[in-house]
Amino acid sequence: MKATIIGGGIAGLSSAWFLAADGWEVTVLEKGDLSDNCSFGNMGYLSPSHFVPLAQPGIVSQGFWWMFDVKSPFYVRPSLHPDLLRWGWKFMRAGTQSHVDRSARPLTELLLLSKQLTADWQHSGQMSFEYTEHGCIMYYQTAHTEREELENARVATDLGLKTEIIDREQAQRIEPDMRPDVRGGVWFKDDAHLHPNSLMRQLPLLLEQRGVRIIRQAQVTGFSKENKTIRSVRYRDAQGEHQITDSDVVVLAAGSWSPQIAKMAGEYLPLMPGKGYSMTIDTDRQRLRIPCILLEAKVALTPWRTQLRIGSTMEIGPINDRILFPRVQGILEAAPKFLPGLVEDPAFRQLADLEALKRYLREKVWFGFRPVSADGLPYIGFAKKTDNLLMATGHAMLGLSLGAGTGKLIAEMAGGKPLSVGVEAFDPRRC
Ligand SMILES: Cc1cc2nc3c(=O)[nH]c(=O)nc-3n(C[C@H](O)[C@H](O)[C@H](O)COP(=O)(O)OP(=O)(O)OC[C@H]3O[C@@H](n4cnc5c(N)ncnc54)[C@H](O)[C@@H]3O)c2cc1C
Structure with a gap:
């Protein structure tokens, strides 16, 4: 099963982590070089208090x-x-x-799950942040x-x-x-709390060791859709235009750039x-x-x-x-x-x-x-008009706190598995 992820911030890389762990063939497309994005210079809090x-x-x-x-x-x-x-x-x-x-309980559950998953990363000894x-x-x-x-x-x-x-x-x-x-x-x-710059520097390296393909300097420019399914993801890099075909799922995790990319797939994302x-x-x-x-x-x-x-x-x-x-x-x-x-x-x-x-x-x-996001809750789940598009964005001031949990949910949704926590409040189709 093939997954293409758009965006190499904490939401995209966490999704890559859990999809790869479930055996997916994962490609991450990132328009920058992964040396900086919103997931780097933040305060490093994992905040169930929020x-x-x-x-x-x-x-x-x-x-x-x-x-x-x-x-x-x-x-x-x-x-x-x-x-x-x-x-x-x-x-x-x-x-x-x-x-x-209405939001407090689902948010707390996801915050606690996410904190535990992030702690597991550190305690596994593979990363140190x-x-x-x-x-x-x-x-x-x-x-x-x-x-x-x-x-x-x-x-x-x-x-x-x-x-x-x-x-x-x-x-x-x-x-x-x-x-x-x-x-x-x-x-x-x-x-x-953790040191986000350290986490964000180690995560892509470890993902690549695990077989995830990360294409840097690759800006997503559009999609080819057939009925309600994305057939190919187009991107541009220094060599020119390319496309990735036949992804079973596409994950939109492009942070603040997500609305423009959602629009290319015919989706509306208030953010x-x-x-x-x-x-x-x-x-x-x-x-x-x-x-x-x-x-x-x-x-x-x-x-x-x-x-x-x-x-x-x-x-x-x-x-x-x-x-x-x-x-x-x-x-x-x-x-x-x-x-x-x-x-x-x-x-x-x-x-x-x-x-x-x-x-x-x-x-x-x-x-x-x-x-x-327009209601302060993240968008995690399938898009309204595109069957194989999953949203993993809209985390506002909680992207680091919710990153690992979001990745876990994305992998569970993509694989049609039972979900670790309730997600109704985060359904992107609410927009
Ligand atoms: C000052 C500050 C303090 C914060 N403190 C905390 C905190 O303590 N705890 C907490 O939980 N959160 C905190 N946050 C919020 C947190 O940093 C964000 O919610 C989180 O980083 C968002 O992650 P993301 O992966 O969604 O987006 P990003 O990290 O922005 O990643 C999105 C990626 O998508 C890429 N991209 C965009 N367009 C394209 C395209 N067309 N093609 C390919 N790639 C594309 C971008 O280059 C980028 O790398 C803070 C934020 C700020 C600004």
């Missing part, structure tokens, strides 16, 4: 005001482009409490955010997740070098790119112990053995390589307000020197495009 889909009542009302503030954590670049308007309308409509309530189960702490500074987060923790407990509420003194004991300047936080003990930034500093002495999210600022920090990454913000808009300096500045200004100890780190001080940063913006600031 069981609330992005389309939620809070973000919709908040997002409207944030839209006008270029420094805000969630920014929608104003535009009258029909794709944005259609996506925005669906996103607003999906942001209801009942949607959140600093997988660590230290949880993640959500810090708050205001009473309003505290109330919201405690309610979130209550729901998490109902879903079977382990949480611990910590006060200001405990926070300061947990991070003696940083002494968080907060009211307190919620420690989500089921969360884990917008959500640009996010991260900055990574090398440090001889790691001062942060536990990954954390600074809730009011929506800034995240991840410590690894010799690196610290600071990142986030969500900028809904077209794909381009512009770095909006005020947004980067927003991240760098917000972090020390929660963690004053950061400014004692020479590497952070150097990064936060804004005049110098402006000169080296391209070298110091990484950005990636999260594939943001």
Whole structure:
């Protein structure tokens, strides 16, 4: 049985992994060289704590005001482009409490499955990517955010997740070098983290050792369809135009580029790119112990053995390589307000020197495009009008957390096997 996968991010490579494990002959087509995509420079969280889909009542009302503030954590670049308007309308409509309530359990099940599968990769000894189960702490500074987060923790407990509420003194004991300047936080003990760049560098090599064919610099340009079946996938590389024929399944895992490719197959996929930034500093002495999210600022920090990454913000808009300096500045200004100890780190001080940063913006600031679905849930499953097309995209801020689980489900669906978790909520035919 032959599978062709479009896209070599975490969704595509995970799908390749589990399809190959089930005996499929797998080809991955990747327009880049697999040295960077959204799956590299992210924060590395595996987050069962994020069981609330992005389309939620809070973000919709908040997002409207944030839209006008270029420094805000969630920014929608104003535009009258029909794709944005259609996506925005669906996103607003999906942001209801009942949607959140319906989505929490299936999302949690997939998040936990995916975390286990990712841990298996590390524990198998074939890959090493600093997988660590230290949880993640959500810090708050205001009473309003505290109330919201405690309610979130209550729901998490109902879903079977382990949480611990910590006060200001405990926070300061947990991070003696940083002494968080907060009211307190919620420690989500089921969360884990890893070094995504390491994972993404090793995964293709291991796949190739297992017989997966990965064609780099190969941009998919179209399909030949017969009735409701894709007969061939066309792609272009430096040598010219080619096609792959007779794939039993085609997996669309092209991240933020997926809607255009879906359209080539006659499918509609409401999805917008959500640009996010991260900055990574090398440090001889790691001062942060536990990954954390600074809730009011929506800034995240991840410590690894010799690196610290600071990142986030969500900028809904077209794909381009512009770095909006005020947004980067927003991240760098917000972090020390929660963690004053950061400014004692020479590497952070150097990064936060804004005049110098402006000169080296391209070298110091990484950005990636999260594939943001219209209801904040991923698209995993068969397409509406094409019998042999499977979608594996739309993971928004949870692509790494859901990557391995998505790959497992794709292989199960392709092989007509029983599914590891319920997938109704993720069915792409809901669009
Ligand atoms: C700042 C930031 C922090 C984040 N932190 C986290 C986190 O901590 N935890 C988490 O779970 N998620 C996080 N995310 C989200 C996560 O990174 C994404 O959801 C995930 O990487 C998406 O993976 P993907 O495989 O769908 O897409 P991508 O990684 O973008 O891969 C898609 C691939 O498809 C290729 N492609 C596109 N078009 C074509 C074509 N025509 N032909 C061939 N190939 C094509 C692209 O070149 C690309 O390599 C973060 C994102 C950002 C930006």
